[in-house]
């Protein structure tokens with residue numbers, strides 16, 4: 064669990080939405096450098112308002128993991144994280160009993176019982192056995208913890224905001240973990256056999272953890288019941304304008320020419336037939352960052368291929384792009400209406416360079 068910062072105020076995104084603060088929430092998230100897609104953000108707001116978990120699928124590097132991170136940062140919320148992998152066990156993510164401590168407890172009580180009169184021993188041990196299933200012997204995994212924190216926040220006055228629970232790369236969970244999550248996702252509760260309290264969590268939809276589940280749609284197909292417990296959004300590739308916004312937010316020091324170079328280059332690469340693994344936002348942010356670091360304002364044959372390593376991920380793709388150097392260079396140097404008008408509207412010098420009429 065990543066705790067919240069006790070020195071900063073916390074914001075409950077659900078309360079913010081209830082009071083009409085959708086744009087405020089958008090602004091708060093943008094303030095962290097993460098620029099959500101409009102449709103994506105609308106879907107997220109629906110999931111928040113309904114209390115349902117939000118399932119986001121999309122290609123690698125499309126900003127799935129970064130969204131909940133940005134939300135937790137923007138609103139100063141605690142965040143529990145389960146990273147999908149093969150062999151993940153229910154007891155790791157929900158709860159487990161501290162068997163060693165339970166044994167010690169029983170040994171201690173057996174010793175104590177021996178010192179009691181015979182007629183009291185049985186009742187004393189019965190009580191000790193019951194107490195073996197108390198809260199102090201329960202070890203919560205990240206999911207258990209998130210539901211428990213949410214319940215604790217719901218009990219506080221004034222009510223504290225719930226935590227974020229990120230179920231990352233859920234396509235690697237496998238059927239048994241998905242099944243184990245069905246109950247908490249639907250009821251908000253995790254039933255624990257023998258536990259003195261019976262269950263942990265909070266049933267009230269308003270108070271539940273803000274659950275964000277991501278999937279790369281690669282390893283396993285998610286089960287119908289698991290998907291149906293979510294509001295679903297597909298992270299589509301952003302428009303070039305949105306990508307420029309993201310690049311600028313992530314590389315605030317980038318000049319217009321560096322932003323233009325990065326996005327024209329990546330846009331051209333994505334358009335080359337035969338490129339199987341398309342560069343995502345992750346790669347365009349990295350390329351723009353490299354241009355800023357190396358103060359690159361224009362590219363030539365030698366410098367262009369130097370930056371291939373940021374977005375070419377196979378030998379074949381590298382060979383393919385090696386044959387397209389002239390085309391890629393031409394694309395990075397020529398006028399691109401979307402890119403250059405977007406930059407021209409924000410940078411008068413850029414508008415002058417390309418003779419773009421700025422309409423105010």
Ligand SMILES: Nc1ncnc2c1ncn2[C@@H]1O[C@H](COP(=O)(O)OP(=O)(O)O)[C@@H](O)[C@H]1O
Pocket residue numbers: 096097098099100121122123124125126127128129130309312313344345348
């Ligand atoms: N909309 C966005 N705004 C800002 N940064 C983004 C956005 N989408 C992706 N990124 C950045 O791209 C990189 C990859 O995102 P990540 O969330 O790790 O991808 P995924 O989990 O989908 O594979 C991160 O550095 C992230 O901050």
Ligand SMILES: [Mg+2]
Pocket residue numbers: 127128129231277
């Ligand atoms: Mg991820």
